[in-house]
Amino acid sequence: MSAAQDPFSLAGKRVLVTGASSGIGRQIAITCSQMGAEVVITGRNPERLQATATSLQGTGHGAIPADISQQEGIDLLAEQAGVLDGVVHAAGISKLVPFRLINKSHLAEIFDSNTFAPLLLTKGLLAKRRIARHGSILFISALASHSGAIATGAYAASKSALLGAMRTLAIETAKQGIRANCIAPGYVRTPMLDGLAQGGANMEALIARTPLGMGEPEDVAHAAVFYLSDASRHISRHYAFVDGGLSIPLDIHA
Template identity: 30%
Template sequence: MASSSVAKKSLAKHYPAAANNIHYAHCDVASEPDVKNLVDFAVSKFGNLDIMYNNAGIIGDHERLPAQDSSTKDFRRIMDVNVLGAFLGAKHAARVMVPAKRGGVVLFTTSMATVVGGLAKPAYSASKHAVVGIMRELCMELGEHGIRVNCIAPGAIATPMSTEPVKIDREVLEEIIKSKAVLKDTVVKEEDIAEAAVYLSSDEGKVLSGVNLVIDGGFSSTNTTFAKL
């Protein structure tokens, strides 16, 4: 996940004026009133909504248990945040973007777990596959109004979401990731995801819609099973 500080640095690089005009509002993405209020807050501050990035997500219980031992409560919470939250963000973005007739961009964060198995527990993987499904349907529906809809699928990033469950330092996890890289010495950083979001939201990405853009240095394109024999 790209943190707010990283996103601000990326904004400062590409759009210096925007970096000094950031506002925050509390929002539980699984609560429709909260999401509605967030979108209305943005419109009240800036006059319109051109980009909606649905980036919030959780992995649920840190322990990766076998499916037979996992809890229904954990599964439902992951779906509420990752899937319902993503849908509500897109729904309320469309609510203001479509009537405005300005076009716009709706982005979602997915995961490289949407293109390769064995990297996450079933609930998390299922939630991110569902978001890709939402994106593809909205690509058609909102495309009629000039609104582009895309996903960004990050590879492994040593954020607290990744380091806390395994209780290791960021630097250690990055070395492990680097050792498994397909593209030599590649480590995906939060900045890489922020840059991808800026690109997909900009005029440079004006013909891209319906894309699940994988940012992982080619890791998910290769099956290393036979190399281990």
């Protein structure tokens, strides 16, 4: 089957990936390039972003260092990213803080990166008409938005907010054929997960509850390719767990 006939191919598509300097965002960018996309990557660390750029396959890619938790970074991307067929909001942060210790500063830090940044960047791209007709907008949420793991109150709330916003966005962009969806990864082998373990989380116990065990960034990247490709052209307002089956027993015991 040629790339033109393959509904999962990203050949001829331009895709912006935020948070591409590490973890899931980095792998999504690499996998999109392997599937034929021209990829525009962004992240706050220029050196790590360049390391991702050197791992991309094909030609026509671009790297734009930017901090999208700041309006200046959002404006920069809206100006320089060009016309896009897909946007993946993979940038985000996580910090373990018990609910009794959260404060406005902590909430602001988490929501600035995990919620306000992707929503305002999407708004900026749409305002500049940077997302092409029949394009795809994909938010990377988290299993915590559903499971509410201990000491993740602010993080879980910030990721849950993406679901409601995505479903409203999908209605408002439907006339342009633009789809909006969410992926909620479970426990995936990334630097962020390593940070949670170092912060005191009992990751071994949590992963032991996952039927298929620890996930890899490629598992999330393959799901992202589906949502970015024409294979999902009739799917919008959708929320998919990529969690090795962990969320099913959570539902049973809720």
